[in-house]
Amino acid sequence: MNSNLDKLHPYPFEKLAKLKAGISVPADLAPISLGIGEPKHPAPGFVQDVIRNHLDKLANYPTTKGIEELRVAISQWATRRFQLAGNTLDPNRHVVPVNGTREAIFALVQAVVDASKPATVVSPNPFYQIYEGAAFLAGATPVYLPCDASNGFIPDFDAVSEAVWQQCQILFLCSPGNPSGAVIPRETLSKVIDLADRHDFIVASDECYSELYPDENQPPEGLLQTCAALGRHDFKRCIVFHSLSKRSNLPGLRSGFVAGDADILAGYLKYRTYHGCAMPIHNQLASIAAWSDEAHVEENRAAYRAKFEAVVPILREVMEVDFPDAGFYLWPRTPMDDETFARELSAQQNVHVLPGSYLSRTVDGHNPGAGRVRMALVAPLEECVEAARRIVEFVKSN
Numbered sequence: 001m002n003s004n005l006d007k008l009h010p011y012p013f014e015k016l017a018k019l020k021a022g023i024s025v026p027a028d029l030a031p032i033s034l035g036i037g038e039p040k041h042p043a044p045g046f047v048q049d050v051i052r053n054h055l056d057k058l059a060n061y062p063t064t065k066g067i068e069e070l071r072v073a074i075s076q077w078a079t080r081r082f083q084l085a086g087n088t089l090d091p092n093r094h095v096v097p098v099n100g101t102r103e104a105i106f107a108l109v110q111a112v113v114d115a116s117k118p119a120t121v122v123s124p125n126p127f128y129q130i131y132e133g134a135a136f137l138a139g140a141t142p143v144y145l146p147c148d149a150s151n152g153f154i155p156d157f158d159a160v161s162e163a164v165w166q167q168c169q170i171l172f173l174c175s176p177g178n179p180s181g182a183v184i185p186r187e188t189l190s191k192v193i194d195l196a197d198r199h200d201f202i203v204a205s206d207e208c209y210s211e212l213y214p215d216e217n218q219p220p221e222g223l224l225q226t227c228a229a230l231g232r233h234d235f236k237r238c239i240v241f242h243s244l245s246k247r248s249n250l251p252g253l254r255s256g257f258v259a260g261d262a263d264i265l266a267g268y269l270k271y272r273t274y275h276g277c278a279m280p281i282h283n284q285l286a287s288i289a290a291w292s293d294e295a296h297v298e299e300n301r302a303a304y305r306a307k308f309e310a311v312v313p314i315l316r317e318v319m320e321v322d323f324p325d326a327g328f329y330l331w332p333r334t335p336m337d338d339e340t341f342a343r344e345l346s347a348q349q350n351v352h353v354l355p356g357s358y359l360s361r362t363v364d365g366h367n368p369g370a371g372r373v374r375m376a377l378v379a380p381l382e383e384c385v386e387a388a389r390r391i392v393e394f395v396k397s398n
Contacts, residue, residue, distance in 0.1 A: 007136040011129060012358035019339060019355070020346050029350040032387040034375040036354075037178070037329065041249040041303055041378075044296045050286040057281035064273045066097035066284055073288045074257045078242070082225035088233040089224070093262040096269055097279050097287070100254040101208050101241045105172075106134040108239065111271035112202060112264065113169050115139030120164060123172040124155050126179055126359035126369045128206060131172045140169065144361050148368040153180035153331075157191060165199040176209040176220055179359055179374040180331045181324020183213075189226040196237045202264060204239045208256070209327040211247040211297055214305055220326050224260060235260040246328070247297055248290045255279060255287040304328050307377045307384045314388040318395035330375040331356070335395055338373050344398065349390040 010018075016035065025031065065071070071091035079089055089095065098104035105128075113119050113135070121135035125144035135142045143164055145155035154177070171192065175184040196203045205223035213219055227235045243256035258265065279287075290296075308323055312330070315321045321332035334341040338355040345351050354376075356369030377384050 002137065004136050004139065008133050009129070012354055015358050016342070016352075016354060019343050020352075023343065023347040025346060025350040026348070029390070031350045031352065032379055032383050032390070033352045034377065034379065034384075034387055035352045037246075037374075037376045037378065038251055039246055039249040039328075039378055040380065041300055043249050043252075044290065044293070046293070046296075047248065047250065047253070047286045047290050050289045051282050054282040054285050057285070060281055062278040062281050062284065064276075064278045065269060066279060067281065068092075070097050070284045070288050070291075071095045073291045074259070077291045078224065078259060081219070082222045082228065084224060084228045085233055088228070089235075089259060090262070094235065094259055094265065096258045096265055096272070097284065098241075098256050098258055098272075099277055099279055100245060100251075101206060101243045101256050102128075102130050103277060104241055104256060104258050105130050105204070105206065106137075107272055107275060107277070108204060108258065108268055109134035109138045109140070109170060111268045113138035113140045118167045119169045120167045121170045121172065122160070122164065122168050124174055124177065125361055125363065126356065127172070128174060128178055129359075132361075135170075141167075142361075143168070144363050146363065146366060146368045147177065147180060147182070153177055153182035154184055154188060157188070157195065165195060165201070168199060168201040170202045170204050171196065173203065173205040173223065175205060175207060175223075176213070176324070176326035178206075178209065178327065179329045179356070179369075179372075181209070181327040181329055183220040183325040186221050186226050186229065189221065189223055190230060193226065193230065193232070193238065200237075202237055202239060202261075204241070206241050208241060208243040209246055210242065212301060212304055212328055213326040214301075214308070214323065216298070216301070234262070237261055237264075239264055244287060244290050247300070249300060250286075250290060253283055253286060253290075255283055255290075303381070304377060307381050310381060311377060311384050311388045314385065314392060318392050328377050330377065331372055332375065334371055334373055336398070338369070338371055342373055345391065345394050348397075349394050351387045351390050351394075 075091040119140040123131040239260040245251040353373040356372035360369030
């Protein structure tokens, strides 16, 4: 077996299941899960119709590069959304459809890391665990940049040593952040791009929460958008990941895309061709419909906005909690150890959240997720409000 498998940590939800093993929940309280970031809003009916109307495509092998119509739809959406110059995001060179961001991120690391020399994969901390796992399995060493309240939950790139940058092959960004919701501003993205030029590494920006934001007039900046503002219309050293899972409530469709530097994507596509991860054609056609419509996304944002506006004031009675810049998570401080909070909240109120320390690594004695929990406001509004009220009761009684 690959010895690097031994380096992999249990996924946060495995740890959570172990934490809660043996507890008894109140029989008179219905369970409310705020732990898993799985969208629960209805999937768009028109997308479901496209799948039903094209089930005959099950008889066809899909290609790894996807159908041209999908790549064009993605290119047009990204050009509109991120204010790119016309015809700079070439659907044949700068876009690759993928089966969701998790497998896409993993594949990118395997395709680009050169483990014949010292290699690091740098990421925020807390982080999406696939960044770390992909690094280990590619033979690279993860480096974790703390994101806490002291730096606005955005890494302090100035504090990173030259030695780390010299060995860095990929820098992962997550904006809006998981779990904090923090959005990286253009000034910081510009700084990161300059660092990539100086040290010759890839900037890989995970932007799967980019379409969930509170102000319709202020969508989060994207990495390709910063490239365009800098006149880098070739998107050199820059790669972005996007998904329909959160934007369109389609986690089961397993549909997203990778876009950016054409030279990187050429090798990435070659890797994926051997990896054998082509998107089914009926899913591609459904994806075209989803990327081509914004009305359902605006409705989605409004639903999340209503939940934040209802839940945050309730929780503030007993917890330190802020509205996120974007995304659908809350990242409050806990009045006790985060593991104890999560376990006892489940046991006493049948409300389930994820300990923040499970999303982070301890470096130099500091775990930036400790003392916080992640709450995903994915349940219906009424359930989210009920969960908030139970949390207030729990904190007051403990």
